[in-house]
Amino acid sequence: MLRITLTSVAVALAIVLALGPLVQAQQAQPQPPPTWKQGQPSSMADSTLAPIAQPPAPKAPGEIPVDKIKVPPGFKVSLWAHGINNARVMTWGDKGTLFVSSRVAGNVYAVLDKGATREVKVIAKGLNLPNGVAFKNGTLYIAEVSRITKMVGIEDKLDSPPAMEVVYDILPRDLPHGWKYLAFGPDGKLYFNIGAPCNICMPPDTHANISRVNPDGTGFEYWAHGVRNSVGFDWHPVTKELYFATHARDWLGEDVPSDRFDTAPRKGLHFGFPYCHQGDILDPEFGKGRTCAEFAPPLIKTGPHVAGNGVQFYTGSMFPSEYTNRAFLAQRGSWNRTEKIGFRVMMVTLRAGDVPKYEVFAEGWLQGGAPWGRPVYTQQMKDGSLLISDDYAGAIYRVTYQR
Numbered sequence: 001m002l003r004i005t006l007t008s009v010a011v012a013l014a015i016v017l018a019l020g021p022l023v024q025a026q027q028a029q030p031q032p033p034p035t036w037k038q039g040q041p042s043s044m045a046d047s048t049l050a051p052i053a054q055p056p057a058p059k060a061p062g063e064i065p066v067d068k069i070k071v072p073p074g075f076k077v078s079l080w081a082h083g084i085n086n087a088r089v090m091t092w093g094d095k096g097t098l099f100v101s102s103r104v105a106g107n108v109y110a111v112l113d114k115g116a117t118r119e120v121k122v123i124a125k126g127l128n129l130p131n132g133v134a135f136k137n138g139t140l141y142i143a144e145v146s147r148i149t150k151m152v153g154i155e156d157k158l159d160s161p162p163a164m165e166v167v168y169d170i171l172p173r174d175l176p177h178g179w180k181y182l183a184f185g186p187d188g189k190l191y192f193n194i195g196a197p198c199n200i201c202m203p204p205d206t207h208a209n210i211s212r213v214n215p216d217g218t219g220f221e222y223w224a225h226g227v228r229n230s231v232g233f234d235w236h237p238v239t240k241e242l243y244f245a246t247h248a249r250d251w252l253g254e255d256v257p258s259d260r261f262d263t264a265p266r267k268g269l270h271f272g273f274p275y276c277h278q279g280d281i282l283d284p285e286f287g288k289g290r291t292c293a294e295f296a297p298p299l300i301k302t303g304p305h306v307a308g309n310g311v312q313f314y315t316g317s318m319f320p321s322e323y324t325n326r327a328f329l330a331q332r333g334s335w336n337r338t339e340k341i342g343f344r345v346m347m348v349t350l351r352a353g354d355v356p357k358y359e360v361f362a363e364g365w366l367q368g369g370a371p372w373g374r375p376v377y378t379q380q381m382k383d384g385s386l387l388i389s390d391d392y393a394g395a396i397y398r399v400t401y402q403r
Contacts, residue, residue: 035176039199040251051335052371054104058083058394065372068364071399074320077362080387080398081111081118087389087396089181089310090379091135095155098379099123099140100389100396103131103179108142110158111396123154123161129175131231132182132192136215143180143192146173148217168217172197172206177229186240190215195229200249200274202286208273210244210264224264226295228273232311232377236350237325241265243299245308245329248277250336257281258301259308261329261348261358269296300358305334306342310377316384319401325350328361330375330388343371345378345388362388362399 033040036051061082069077081087086104093099098111108124124130124142132143140151147169151162167190172178177195185191189212196208210224210233223242233244242264248257257277264271272279272295274286279297282290302308310330314323326347333342343366349357365373374392381387386399 036199039249044251049336049338054086055392058085064393064395066397068367069362069397070364071362074401076400076402078398079395081120081396082394084109084120084394084396086391087394088131088391089133089377090387090389091133092379093135093140093155094138097155097158099133099135101130101133103129106130108133121158123158124164129179131179134182134184134190136184141167141182141190143182145175145178146171148182148190148192167215168213168220179231181231181233183233185212185242186235188215189213191223191233193227193230196273199251200283200286202274223267224269224271226270226273232309234311234313234327237313237315243311243327245302245311246271247307250305252277254337255304258304259306260298261300261302261308262296263299271296300348300356302329302346303341305337307332307334312378312380314380316380318384328378328386330377332374332376333366333371340366340369340371343374345375
């Protein structure tokens with residue numbers, strides 16, 4: 001018995017000695033940096049810049065300083081709904097239900113307007129970054145990272161939601177920039193983005209684009225290429241042309257590159273990523289041997305790291321007539337910049353033959369260099385007022401105008 005024990009000890013010792021260098025080598029290997037650090041130059045290795053952490057829960061009404069939000073004269077901002085964890089994209093149902101996505105919480109909500117109050121119901125949970133929601137003919141469509149699903153007849157079944165039916169489920173599974181916006185175009189097709197799986201890299205042909213499918217999941221095709229990450233777009237009410245916002249790369253500088261507002265009036269245009277940024281800056285690595293003239297230039301440079309999300313053209317009757325067909329651009333705000341900018345809703349006036357006018361509509365979510373909220377998307381109400389979702393405070397605001 002003793003001989004067996006000694007033999008066992010000797011074998012175990014030999015194994016430890018043999019595997020020791022391998023274990024030490026594995027322990028010595030540095031952990032890979034977080035994905036948001038990808039592309040960071042060695043000269044900025046000690047930078048304290050980092051993404052703004054999402055609060056663990058929505059803010060209570062008393063913690064939301066709505067009076068800090070500044071809008072043009074005649075306009076008024078009020079708190080319309082709260083307690084919606086990471087409120088993101090909004091879309092209306094045919095019967096007046098507001099459906100709201102939550103990228104971080106993994107939920108989709110239904111908000112019922114009760115007049116003086118709003119009732120919030122969770123209709124889907126545990127989803128994979130469900131950012132995009134769209135509604136048509138009684139059906140809610142939801143975009144996760146790698147699939148699009150639908151909930152048929154959802155407005156009549158809010159307390160017992162129907163099963164999620166797959167529309168298209170062979171999208172890339174990369175999490176970086178994997179969340180999607182989703183909207184029906186004038187052609188009746190479902191449009192969505194497939195972001196670059198990185199801060200800066202040579203993406204596969206399957207990434208960095210805006211794509212579309214038929215509502216039944218057939219007919220997949222790419223609409224625009226070289227689009228690093230667009231999570232908001234809309235079609236001009238008159239021309240029916242697609243306009244979209246794009247997040248530019250990080251770690252190239254405090255003031256460059258600028259984010260973009262673009263138009264893709266036809267299929268097949270390339271918007272520069274990863275070769276050219278903001279229309280006139282070649283990437284130091286991937287731009288070699290290229291020229292920015294090869295690619296579609298931005299319609300507007302919207303500012304460095306402003307993180308433009310929602311894009312929506314105004315077609316209501318409540319606001320003054322000069323607001324008709326203006327585009328609202330919701331900017332979630334910067335992190336890859338020492339002096340923070342964004343955290344506002346901008347507006348763009350487009351007139352044939354004129355330079356687009358780009359100006360502030362609502363601001364005030366950034367106070368003393370720190371945000372208390374982050375506007376991400378807008379949605380027009382039937383009466384012409386405007387809703388603004390705030391994924392940081394977990395709230396939705398309503399902007400009205402009194403003549």
